[in-house]
Amino acid sequence: MEWLIASVISVMTGCGVYLTLRARTFPVVLGLTLLAYAVNVFLFSMGRLQIGIPAVIDPAAADYTDPLPQALVLTAIVIAFGMTAFLIVLALKARSELGNDHVDGLHRSEDELKATKHATKTETERSPS
């Protein structure tokens, strides 16, 4: 089972890193979501993998699993969920305002050109770097 969990985490992290490095916002959002999933499973497994053992007090139980990582994962899930929602809205806003969905902006927006134009007023022929 350790093997399974470890490979699940590594595949999700790998895909997450790859997608986060993409140039467009939607893959980046997906990548961050995958990374968040990976870290949730990782946190969960930090309480060691045990099957069929309760986390909360049960008089019939012989042993307990560590409840703290479960509490941590709950917090992490909520935060990641909220952040992803915020990021999607921001990505949509960027799409509508910048006119494209590139994270770094392949095309320069007009006011950005204007901002650099003043700096190169005397040398307008040279394209702004």
Place this chain on the structure above:
Amino acid sequence: MSPFTILPVLLPLIGGILMLMARPAGIQTQRILNLILTALLTGVGLVSLQLANSDIYQVVLLGNWQAPFGIVMVLDRLSALMLVLTALLALGALWYAIRTDTDKQGQHFHVLFQLQLFGLNGAFMTGDVFNLFVFFEVLLLASYGLLLHGGGRLRTRAGLHYVVINLIGSTLFLFAVGTLYGILGTLNIADMAMAVRNVSAADQGIVATAAVLLLVVFGIKAAMFPLYLWLPGAYAYTSAPVAALFAIMTKVGLYAIIRVHGTIFSEEAGDLAFVHVEWVLLLGLVTLALAAFGVLAARALRRQVAYLILASVATLMIAIGINNEAALSATLYYLIHSTMLGAAMFLIADVIMKGRGIYADSFTKAIPIDRPIIVGSVFMVLGIALTGMPPLSGFFGKVMILDAALNHPWFAAILAVVLIAGLVMIISVARSGSLLFYSVQKEEDQTPAPLNKSAFVAVIMLMLVSPLMVAFAKPLTELTSQIAGQLYNEQVYIDAVLSTVAHGDNSK
């Protein structure tokens, strides 16, 4: 322990909720309420500082669960100093935002402002690593809102970069926290410091990895090389009061390094002692060198100021990396200076930008601004202070840092980088000053916007911190050296946290 201790965290939280409810009452009510709340928070911060200015740690057990089973909030001299610094900075930024109507450019400015303070104060007081993560998220979420406040394309793009890099940072934070929990079995900072001493040789590598991973996370916040690329864009394109308030944001990362790494990986940690220190010093030196080039290469004032902030943060990293009590004391002195003066510099950049009309803050010939003498003088004073030239506080901070580095094996490198970077920065700032104030040409169709005097008061107030820090250098350095002493004596902190007994528990 007194119930007062928790107030610096509770007040802005309640304040944020109050601001939300005060929204129907109009912007004027919100402004007055926010000013009162922030002033109150300054008072609370000062009382906290007085409360903490003893060798007794104020420990609050949340939910009355004894540490390490519950979350603790700890108030010591360092936390109290950060609380006061944050509140004073917030007061200046808020005044400027109100007088320039920045808060009218979008909704919920005042709500986000209070929640930002809530996150900051929580991060400064928590004694638990996972709780630190939660407060980081609180302050980040508020900062996303504030950064984007007012809108605009450039701001949206800079905001997108800022949000994405910080989300990656949060994920790495969780990985580091998870790894540490897996080995040490606790997340209370004091308890972790005890547990790290008994780590078996086989697990030391994993703990060291987690420590460095945690350093990467704090490095993103503190804008450490190579993770600083988000900073110039985010700071240059957001609104001026927000950029001024964000001067404390990079310091949160440094605070976290001092608190978390300093306590857990202290001298007592055996083979893991000071596992982070050389990284901080090396990366600090690289960051400072690159920041100086950034200051030199900037083509607009706001970007230049952002790089100046980066340079001051890098200087602080170097000071932390020197790793002795005198250096830490100097770090704290320089930290107060760089936060307040950096904020003032962002505000004056905004004043100049507004005065130049369509030319904004780009380094080019433009129309003369309104009241160039007073604005120019303030700019000059700030430039001298921020680049660390005598006779202002930046100079004294740097002298103290270099003095503490005298016996360090890397002294030559530290001296060379700090001094050459200082030279490069003073040349660049002098050049931009002469460009902005002397290279002017009147134009028929352009009239300079009049100086917003009441907003300018905030700049003057923040600027006055520098001469005051020189005038009261002795009591201030006494305080910072006491803080440094407290931080290097981490056993007292650990004992204080772990020995605090829950109410109604007579078993001890």
